[in-house]
Amino acid sequence: MSKVSDDNESNNGCNNNPLRFIQSSFGDHNVVKMASIQTLWSGYGEIARYFVPSIDNSVIVKIVTPQLQSNHPRGWDSMRSHQRKLDSYVNESIFYKQYSQHTDSLCRTPLCYFSFTGTSYAIAENQQNTVTSLLIMEDLDQAGFINRYDEASLNTVKLGIRWLAYFHAKFLNQALNNVWPIGTYWHLATRPDEFAKMPESEIKSKAHVIDNALNNARFQTLLHGDAKLANFCFSANGMDLAAVDFQYVGRGAGIKDVMYFLGSCLNESELTLYADRLLEEYFSILKLAVEHYHVDTDFAALEAEWRKLLPFVWADFERFLIGWATEHNKLNGFMKEQTNIALANC
Numbered sequence: 635m636s637k638v639s640d641d642n643e644s645n646n647g648c649n650n651n652p653l654r655f656i657q658s659s660f661g662d663h664n665v666v667k668m669a670s671i672q673t674l675w676s677g678y679g680e681i682a683r684y685f686v687p688s689i690d691n692s693v694i695v696k697i698v699t700p701q702l703q704s705n706h707p708r709g710w711d712s713m714r715s716h717q718r719k720l721d722s723y724v725n726e727s728i729f730y731k732q733y734s735q736h737t738d739s740l741c742r743t744p745l746c747y748f749s750f751t752g753t754s755y756a757i758a759e760n761q762q763n764t765v766t767s768l769l770i771m772e773d774l775d776q777a778g779f780i781n782r783y784d785e786a787s788l789n790t791v792k793l794g795i796r797w798l799a800y801f802h803a804k805f806l807n808q809a810l811n812n813v814w815p816i817g818t819y820w821h822l823a824t825r826p827d828e829f830a831k832m833p834e835s836e837i838k839s840k841a842h843v844i845d846n847a848l849n850n851a852r853f854q855t856l857l858h859g860d861a862k863l864a865n866f867c868f869s870a871n872g873m874d875l876a877a878v879d880f881q882y883v884g885r886g887a888g889i890k891d892v893m894y895f896l897g898s899c900l901n902e903s904e905l906t907l908y909a910d911r912l913l914e915e916y917f918s919i920l921k922l923a924v925e926h927y928h929v930d931t932d933f934a935a936l937e938a939e940w941r942k943l944l945p946f947v948w949a950d951f952e953r954f955l956i957g958w959a960t961e962h963n964k965l966n967g968f969m970k971e972q973t974n975i976a977l978a979n980c
Contacts, residue, residue, distance in 0.1 A: 652768060778874075
């Protein structure tokens with residue numbers, strides 16, 4: 635997919651009137667808002683559908699308008715949390731500006747028509763409705779990706795695994811400038827508040843060792859960073875998919891995305907039954923994808939490293955959940971078994 639336009643960072647009109655900015659971007663004053671689709675996490679804005687007569691199609695617009703008082707469902711409303719969210723939207727704009735045009739039908743992402751990124755700031759009363767980020771993107775529904783799933787069949791999970799394998803192969807061992815140096819939203823450096831809340835334990839005492847092992851992986855790629863089932867859009871025939879929501883994109887071992895995706899799709903018993911089989915599926919497709927994109931790498935060494943790191947990824951995510959939401963349903967026996975493997979090898 636190719637990108638139509640660079641960021642419109644100098645267009646200050648976005649701050650006062652998002653609709654006017656969208657109309658100006660397309661040179662079409664007849665653009666209208668069709669519907670609000672959903673509110674952004676913690677009430678930081680919305681995703682909405684607009685109709686653009688000049689292209690005779692609808693577009694999806696992601697508008698970030700942080701409020702004076704955020705509405706985090708678990709109460710994490712510190713200034714550090716606020717700034718992390720604002721930075722994540724800037725990070726997403728960078729992905730669409732520099733990287734999304736390199737994806738293809740095997741790791742499909744929406745075309746980005748235009749983007750605006752303002753200045754991140756500490757919320758002040760007279761700024762509470764200011765737009766800090768706006769993305770105008772292809773409407774994936776119109777492109778045929780009309781299905782969203784709350785629960786995943788095994789075939790659906792395999793589609794997600796395929797997307798991740800090709801996405802990881804596409805960006806394997808590249809410089810990956812400007813996006814976050816560590817992808818995902820839960821890594822240790824970005825979660826000091828949650829870490830401080832953890833009770834003293836072996837997983838807490840070894841958290842930095844686990845974090846260092848993951849961050850210093852020899853083989854790194856571009857991570858989606860939030861590769862959960864809800865961030866994939868599926869075709870009507872159930873044979874294809876595209877990914878959205880690249881706020882937490884960044885460098886890392888691809889196995890981090892794989893762990894998180896499996897955990898978003900499968901419960902404890904399903905993980906026990908299928909995790910090994912799906913891991914084999916991932917590495918089989920990753921090998922084909924590396925060959926498809928003509929990536930020069932030592933695949934045997936990559937696979938060995940990422941397999942070894944997998945328990946560390948589970949442990950790293952468990953560390954986050956213990957500090958963030960101790961009652962979370964993803965804290966299960968399968969995760970604990972993997973964490974124990976990691977702790978024994980620290």
